[in-house]
Amino acid sequence: MLLSKLCCERTKDAPGDAKILSHILLSRAGYIKQVANGIYSMTMPCEKMSQRIQNIIRDEMDKNDGQEVLFPVVMPREIWDLSGRYSSIGAEMVRFKDRSNRDMLLGMTHEEAAVHMANHTVSSYTQLPMMIYQIQTKFRDEARARGGLIRVREFTMKDAYSFHTTKEDMEEYYMKMHKAYQNIFRRIGLKRFIDVKSDSGMMGGSIAHEFMLLTEVGEDSIVLCNDCDYRANMEVATSIIEKPEFEDKQLELVDTGADKTIEEICNRFNVPASQTAKAVVFAVKGDQDQIVIAFVRGDLEVNEAKLKKALKLDVVAYDGGVSDVVACGNIGPIGLDSKIKVVYDKSLEGTKGMIVGANKPGYHYVGFNISRDVKDVTFDDISKVKAGDKCPICGGTLRIENGIEIGNIFQLGTKYTKSMGMTVTGPDGQLFNPIMGCYGIGVGRAIASIAQESNDKDGLILPISVAPWQVHMCILRQDDPVVAEKANALYNDLQSNGVDVLMDDRNCGAGIKFTDADLMGMPIRVVVSPKSLANDEVEITIRATKESFKVKYEDAISKIKSMISEMMEQYK
């Protein structure tokens, strides 16, 4: 490809609204152009990178007997009614009517389509296990897209669906896909990625893992142990809660004046926050009258994902004032309206000598003993892990990092096969619902992740496994006919030797060419100039290290080819 003709404009300035590095660099290099909120066009270099990533994904899927298929982008309401998700998914799913007034939708995930396909093709257990996958555009009308390609509304995704006769078979396959995912992320050149246990969310099912790129700009919080390999998404992370013992005293109602916050109470009584309990008010989603109060120890926070799981209810922050609930701010466990649903965190189990609100203006209880003072309490793990907590596996110290979700795998079970009525004849001649797994990777997000992780002050540093071109040739003194001829000959020979080359054939200064080459990030730069040609040499520079050396013109092709295969080694 000749750079002079490439539809891809590099700029010195990033768009004013680009805030994070991957967005800035991909924009400046001309790889992406925003068309609307969360909707981007990709120029040729970006699309080539996308295709290389897709081919690596394909390779790993095919190694696991995946069958590439294509589901429709537009689906009728009916198959989504079967799974119940036509109504359970909100505004994120784009719905519309076709010309004959039928309800249609844009695919945001394809479990329904996968089950529909499998249901009409598989009738015997002898056809299982089977995995089908596609690489296709999805549309999710996100409440807020952000960060360039990090979180978009329209994106290319690989989604795979496997069908099994037994749970054991599904679990075994799940582990294979887990391994395939690690291979994919390593092969596209990501370094700081990990897998974490995650919440299965609205996908349903039991076990799920997310693959995360650790980066400060990540939207997810990940809990990691410094001493063992425990790691989990904040949504499901647990820790060993240390429980300091406080003296068991008689329950006493104390006038605490205007003091309300944990901090004020701690100061008044000179006690640690862990000797208090705090109440956080929620309401059931869609019904602000149905109030839920979560009690956690004063030094902890409520983890909403865990709370929802414990309640088996979707809750949201209560938007009314606290005084609507108990007529004052001092919410406590004693004497609450029985209509209010109450959840206690495990951190409060067995506690004595605590200070809690009294549900009475200006008063708190001191000496609260939960097993003595409250009837029929059950405890759930609903608190958030904090940095410095003890690891639930080894007792080591936990830390928290941010991450971008780059892939996820779910053990779905029979959620979709059952609801959509997919049955297969088993070995015993009886019908059963196949057990499913599903596995997703966002291709655009992978590109953003590479850009986010692999760069320096001058621009992108693309791994050779995904770089749109392996070699970026710069011709200095394009106007010199000898140089131009030699450069063109090298360009053609490299291509006929199977090397992907981008050649900067513009008649402009060296600085401009080097700056653009650095920004665009191809792994190998080859400079052809009068200076080097005077010694019958060309200059080769490695983008990642800026290491530079000269080779004889006639040796250039073999040297470059051997460099490429050497560089490719680590992405095999």
Add this chain to the structure above:
RNA sequence: UGGGGCGUAGUUCAGUUUGGCUAGAACGCUUGAUUUGGGAUCAAGAGGUCGCGGGUUCAAAUCCUGUCGCCCCAACCA
């Protein structure tokens, strides 16, 4: 869905507070000359319904109003 910010040339922005001459700069682009190893110099040039609609005014990029779009924070997020 709350809160905040922004919309002026291909790009990044100034100008809006306090209405007033032909709407500006830099980068990019075109032409010519001189240049040519880390974003060159000189000269000439093209490029704008100031997001869109309505209103106030002798006069609107500027004030009022409606609307659309974009960004950030929070909530949400298979």
